[in-house]
Amino acid sequence: MMAVLDEDQVMLRDMAREWADNEAPVAAFRRMRDAAPPEGYDADLWRAQAEMGWAGVLVPEAQSGAGMGYLSLGLVLEQLGRNLVASPLAATAAATSAIVLGGTPEQQAAWLPRIAAGELVATLAVDEGPHFAPDRVAARVEGGRLTGTKAFVAEGDSAALFVVAATDGLYLVERGEGVSVASRRMVDARSHAFVTFENAPTDRLGEGGEALLQAVTDRAAAATAAEMLGMATSAFEQVNDYLKGRVQFGQTLDSFQALQHRMARMLTEIELMRSAVEGALEAIDAKRSDVGQAVSLAKALAGDTLHLVSREMVQLYGGVGMTDEYDAGFYLKRARVLEAMWGNAAWHRERFARANGM
Template sequence: MTFTLNDDARMLKESARDFFREQAPVTRLRKQRDAKQNGRDPDLWAEISALGFAGVIIPEEYGGAGLGYVALGAVLEEAGRTLVASPLHSSALAGASALLLAGTDAQKAEWLPKIASGEVIASIAIDEGAHHAPAKSKIKFEGGKLSGEKHYVADGHIADLIIVAAADALYLVKADAAGLTRRELVTADSRGAADISFAGVAAEKMNLGAEIIDAILDRARIGLAAEMVGAASEAFEITSEYLKTRKQFGQVIGGFQALQHRAAKLFTDLELTRSCVLAALDALDRNANNVAEYASLAKARASETVHLATNEMVQLHGGIGMTDVHDAGLYLKRARVTEALYGGASFHRDRYASLLGF
């Protein structure tokens, strides 16, 4: 099957590419990092939201565009190319998906329009340990109050609304609620996250079911895989251009067969990964019954490919690739964080095998 973007998604992708390259290049991430802003850029988020990117998957009745996951995946891929540090994935994809799948009618009516406009930033709180293990939760909900801890909540340090996952239920918590404590994390990729503690925090219960939590996580995984394809693609293109211009021993280094083989391997891996991610995004829009398989396949492939692409970026640039002057290190750090977020390659290889009965 051939996967191509429709006209709406293609136009959105082109708009996103132009915007992120012009308004949010890698130099903007550097400035955030050097100023220790850790993913805080309200002006950038306002611009992103004004373009409608925060409401791509949100239905029109709630103030969004209702264009679907393939379209939002195209935007996320372009954001990944310039390492944009914004809550686009956490809020516009993961948070919005949680409300669409598990929110009551009242919760959707209250929060989705605010997420679509960018007025509210939402984030999902999943893990409680060092590794991704969504089924392991000690969060307690008694008398309308939530108690427990969540670790490494992506964009949790700037979120207005926290969607908390327990073993078999989801809860809505306002970030300014009494009893909620956030410890901001200084992340390797300068994007931002927080550990969050809940000590008798008022929370609203959403629809129940571990299968809904899995469905939300699969959307987060697929969207993140799209972003990782963008980062890997940009790393490859920067490296490919360097191979065509850097001279050694009287010729461009791209003329050496050993380096050509490495570039060819990475190119084919990228194309295969892009196909896996597009298929997964399409499965979401089709409401396919095997989305979980697509999600783990896409996340495992994207994790491996972005790992290879950023390693090659550093190595093939030689000495300059090891310095902070070059962007290679920024791409490598972002890759390592996104590889682990919502489950790494080994987690998803095992899950994929289990889903297929192996």
């Protein structure tokens, strides 16, 4: 059961899956974690992703992109999520969506071809505290200069371009004058940074108006949910394989009905999650009016389901699931970061409630 994909999307998905399994298995993430490069990802792998055109999935063809849309982006992110690929693709795509939706023709011409070519990492910086709070932005622009701080900016260590939420709109800020970046070392061993802007030169995103911030964070949330879908699916498959191989009491663990039922329940939840995530991505591509609601449904279910699966992964592996030598802990740690990012399940339930008069 999957969304109906066109031929290009099937090719994109299969290529991403094959590449992730061959070139970027979880072992590659482990190597990156141990090597701890300052940018927080494997630069060779990112170059390969850019060469395959993934950085340009959202970029219109007129700006040398593929112009494929969010369901396509989600397919790629899902495959990367399966293997916990440390890629700046999601952050770059979030910034890209802001430029596509809100950039003037000049801004688009200046940035989108370079992004599509994988020349730079870009990111979206909204939150100023540890929780998603797009309504509590204090960063201000005066006289074209931005002052304020942004917390836990994904890929902040390497980003050359920041799309920054200020009190009166979204701004493009290049790394350099007035921008200082401090790394934050988090459980997922990925790049997160505290970014301080002090009279940093800006370029205001010219189009899009007030609804732009919500449109952009919704797209970021949906893309994150796609990555979470890949993680949940792969974690589930790994547990399933483990239960079939591990022998205790003279039989494989998958022969115990209590465990069979837990797996059956997880698969059920993952199917619901997939429907919600693909539904949100399709709603965005179709420019439907209820995108906000569809995204909240997706991110809430993604959060709850990945939470369940990542906990069960450690528990069902048992003692070895607690060891750093196994991969279960990687999924658990990354899961909590993505659960919190762009609104946790509680935040999205609240917004869903408001949208439905509850």
